[in-house]
Amino acid sequence: MSSSSTTTTTTRLLMLKASDGVTFEVEEAVATKLGAINNMVEEEGSEDLICLPNVNGKFLGMVLEWCKKHANNNTNSDKGNDEVNKWWDKEFVMDLDQNTLYHLLMAADYLSGTELVDLLTEKVASMIRGKKVEEIRETFKIKSDFLPGQEEEIRKKNSWAFE
């Protein structure tokens, strides 16, 4: 619980409704980790139910799980907190497959969860590092859309400069 004894504000609860109708009840302090929700709360303070037509319940749940962890950990100002967050983030992205990662990234971006987007794009980068072009395409199920001539050109450019 984050409410401190010196203030009388009670923790406000928000209802978030995902595209598939799944709803989540979350503390305002948790949901406002997301820039998009924060803006809505500030603009129309009375609205308690927020519909999120572009996010599926599964991924909204994961995004909120991340928010909750970070909102809770931010309230106690321990020095070790950064370390805890980092460790937790590492666990969070460790076993994400490219399908989940993609939808999570889309959701985080849509909800303007800047820190989460940073974490996820770093995860994407880690899946690219050290791989050959073909392996990257394989990993992310990307089909080359270069014209045959361009593809040839790319291969040529990647050969050695002086032969």
Next chain:
Amino acid sequence: MGSTSIMISNKRPRTRSPNWSSLDTDLLLLILDNLSFNDILRFKDVCSSWNFAAKSRYLLVSSPPWLMLPASRDSKPRGEYHHHHDQGGRAAATTSCQFFSLARKETHESCDDFAENLCVGSSRGWLVILDNRASPLLLNHFSRQKIALPPLKTLNPEIPGWEKGDYFVQKSNTWVVIIHGSVSENLAYCNVRDESWRGLNGDHLSYCDILSHEGRLYALSSSSAVEVWDFDQGNSDCYYHNNNNNNNNNNNIKYGSSFPTKLMNLVPESQPCLGLDGHYVNSQGDLLDEGELLTDEDAHPLVCPYRTVAFRVHKMELRKGVNCMKWEKVQGLGGRVLFLGGNESFSSRAFPGSSCDKNSICFTDDNWDDMNVDYLYGGHDNGVYSLETQAFKPYFQFDDDKVDPPPFWIVPSL
């Protein structure tokens, strides 16, 4: 968002399958921020939207330049090359140069074999390479593009060596301008599609630096005068039409023997005390002139006879129609950083926390006259000079005082 009731949807929300190639450019740019240059080279070849993102990263984000260095002596080809290139056998080739990123403090070994070829300059992402027959070539190490230039022997008298190079692009035009000669240093230019070099006949006997900005060439003479030439008259088609006597285009008249046009000859009222070497740099519209002072007083005369000990910076404000300008001494660089060397000199924003912090001058050795007189030293005069603290710092730890070939600044471009 007036959201409460509109969201009654009778469709089962489907989870679309991921489409990584249609990822927002902003997200792709965030991913690119986490990748090394080697990885970015592969990233750009995955598909066209990733290619676009990788290229725009180098248009949007100005990052500190890279330093081209001789290969470290004990450098071995890394396993990475086996990954990167299909011809695994080639990875065993010895590396002859490496690139050091000031931003990421990472070194990137190059497998380009420069053994028979000499890098003599760099400008805007391009290396200027002379092969063993003195045929110059522009090479973009990062995009792998190559442009062959006319052989230097087409310029009369024959150029014995090529010291400083500059090139620039205007519209579809790419002009290359060089300073050549040893006793008196003259200017020459060519278009990348030309068959030969042409001399650029200025009013001064000798030139020490050139730069290009918005289609104009600024040449600094040894007497601190500045000549301005316009290379931005129409496009190359006009220029070539004229050569073919095709007179359909009225503009042709302009591009005869008078191309390029000399616009200004700025003779300063008084000469700044420049020391031995002059550079100049375009810094947000003003010209800055670096007087680099070389001395041998404090150094051990046998081991290391020359070392830069101070910089004096002078500024010339360019105003149209004024032919008599002043060099004014300045104390700071307005928070910017200068990069000087054998390459085209340039300024950039400061990168706090890196070696190139505000009001500092990053320099490489371009003391061409003395560089090859001894096998113990040469190319060693490198560092960062802070105009604020007037102190020198190294940006890279070299093995010894012989750095051959001397380092060049290079701005990565794809």
